[in-house]
Amino acid sequence: xxxxxxxxxxxxxxxxxxxxxxxxxxxxxxxxxxxxxxxxxxxxxxxxxxxxxxxxxxxxxxxxxxxxxxxxxxxxxxxxxxxxxxxxxxxxxxxxxxxxxxxxxxxxxxxxxxxxxxxxxxxxxxxxxxxxxxxxxxxxxxxxxxxxxxxxxxxxxxxxxxxxxxxxxxxxxxxxxxxxxxxxxxxxxxxxxxxxxxxxxxxxxxxxxxxxxxxxxxxxxxxxxxxxxxxxxxxxxxxxxxxxxxxxxxxxxxxxxxxxxxxxxxxxxxxxxxxxxxxxxxxxxxxxxxxxxxxxxxxxxxxxxxxxxxxxxxxxxxxxxxxxxxxxxxxxxxxxxxxxxxxxxxxxxxxxxxxxxxxxxxxxxxxxxxxxxxxxxxxxxxxxxxxxxxxxxxxxxxxxxxxxxxxxxxxxxxxx
Ligand code: PMP
Numbered sequence: 263x264x265x266x267x268x269x270x271x272x273x274x275x276x277x278x279x280x281x282x283x284x285x286x287x288x289x290x291x292x293x294x295x296x297x298x299x300x301x302x303x304x305x306x307x308x309x310x311x312x313x314x315x316x317x318x319x320x321x322x323x324x325x326x327x328x329x330x331x332x333x334x335x336x337x338x339x340x341x342x343x344x345x346x347x348x349x350x351x352x353x354x355x356x357x358x359x360x361x362x363x364x365x366x367x368x369x370x371x372x373x374x375x376x377x378x379x380x381x382x383x384x385x386x387x388x389x390x391x392x393x394x395x396x397x398x399x400x401x402x403x404x405x406x407x408x409x410x411x412x413x414x415x416x417x418x419x420x421x422x423x424x425x426x427x428x429x430x431x432x433x434x435x436x437x438x439x440x441x442x443x444x445x446x447x448x449x450x451x452x453x454x455x456x457x458x459x460x461x462x463x464x465x466x467x468x469x470x471x472x473x474x475x476x477x478x479x480x481x482x483x484x485x486x487x488x489x490x491x492x493x494x495x496x497x498x499x500x501x502x503x504x505x506x507x508x509x510x511x512x513x514x515x516x517x518x519x520x521x522x523x524x525x526x527x528x529x530x531x532x533x534x535x536x537x538x539x540x541x542x543x544x545x546x547x548x549x550x551x552x553x554x555x556x557x558x559x560x561x562x563x564x565x566x567x568x569x570x571x572x573x574x575x576x577x578x579x580x581x582x583x584x585x586x587x588x589x590x591x592x593x594x595x596x597x598x599x600x601x602x603x604x605x606x607x608x609x610x611x612x613x614x615x616x617x618x619x620x621x622x623x624x625x626x627x628x629x630x631x632x633x634x635x636x637x638x639x640x641x642x643x644x645x646x647x648x649x650x651x652x653x654x655x656x657x658x659x660x661x662x663x664x665x666x667x668x669x670x671x672x673x674x675x676x677x678x
Contacts, residue, residue: 267288311521314568314573382541422439427469458505466609529552
């Protein structure tokens with residue numbers, strides 16, 4: 263790692279840019295689940311969910327290059343690429359979710375979803391989980407407590423407990439209490455915005471009926487249920503194509519991003535057409551780059567590859583195999599208190615004391631850096647950053663899973 267580049271970077275970009283790892287990693291090339299440094303040393307990528315069908319997948323590279331060489335404009339000209347993609351993508355949703363608006367980032371998608379929810383409900387109140395992350399705009403920073411501790415939450419926002427199965431939190435009870443509190447303060451709810459895999463909160467799976475009950479509460483109060491699928495969407499959870507499908511409830515709006523273009527910036531909002539119509543009658547939405555032909559071709563290639571290479575099924579198979587391997591490690595290392603998640607989105611909670619459940623934040627940082635030294639890339643999540651976040655490209659195989667478990671074993675052994 264060039265110290266000179268690091269210094270220049272800090273000088274040119276300033277303080278809000280962070281790097282992963284004590285020894286920063288500088289990849290120069292990616293292929294499948296591998297990232298390579300300048301010496302061509304391979305690192306197993308068990309973290310990057312954006313390159314979900316594998317780094318630099320040739321089908322996406324080709325689609326982008328071909329469309330780039332032919333035409334790239336915006337959605338104010340008639341072009342089949344956005345229509346074909348919308349029709350195909352909507353086929354992956356329950357019938358009532360029948361409109362797509364395209365954006366460039368997950369943040370833009372969430373920001374638009376909030377505007378639609380406000381337009382529909384006439385309210386401003388928003389419920390999010392206690393350690394949520396939903397994006398970078400001003401409106402989203404106000405509802406993303408995980409961005410920084412100590413920042414005041416805006417007065418129209420209420421924080422609810424995630425359905426933490428390890429610490430036994432009452433998600434639905436917390437939603438009800440927050441709605442009552444809003445009512446007492448004269449705030450009309452507009453939305454319950456939930457990351458379907460609760461990735462920043464610590465990777466959780468609501469038990470059967472919990473998400474449906476929470477959605478019902480917010481709907482009765484006049485608000486919408488928005489499922490943020492930026493993290494779990496496009497097959498990652500294995501058992502289903504969308505994370506929200508883990509419960510028997512259809513959201514009013516669904517926001518998409520990250521894996522949608524395998525690295526190309528493309529995102530969107532899928533929702534009920536009556537909601538998008540209501541919004542569209544009052545105001546127009548034009549996003550200069552959102553839905554351009556190049557983005558649509560990239561997104562189409564991703565969807566095609568996900569199906570052709572059966573990657574959802576792979577996420578289920580390899581995900582459960584990997585979780586098994588991690589649970590076997592949990593038998594041998596006391597520090598591993600819980601292995602959870604679904605498909606290829608796994609959280610491994612580390613604690614110092616099983617009875618007190620004290621977060622082992624320091625151990626988690628040592629593990630992440632120890633894994634990086636052993637050339638496997640993972641990270642941490644949760645308010646105390648004590649949960650290992652394992653979220654590889656969906657082309658991860660059992661062999662890759664074995665390698666990850668073996669290196670984690672070695673890393674944990676070096677700590678004890
Ligand atoms: N929602 C969730 C759950 C996310 O994890 C992220 C990005 N980490 C976003 C929204 C924002 O997406 P983007 O960075 O593309 O704006």
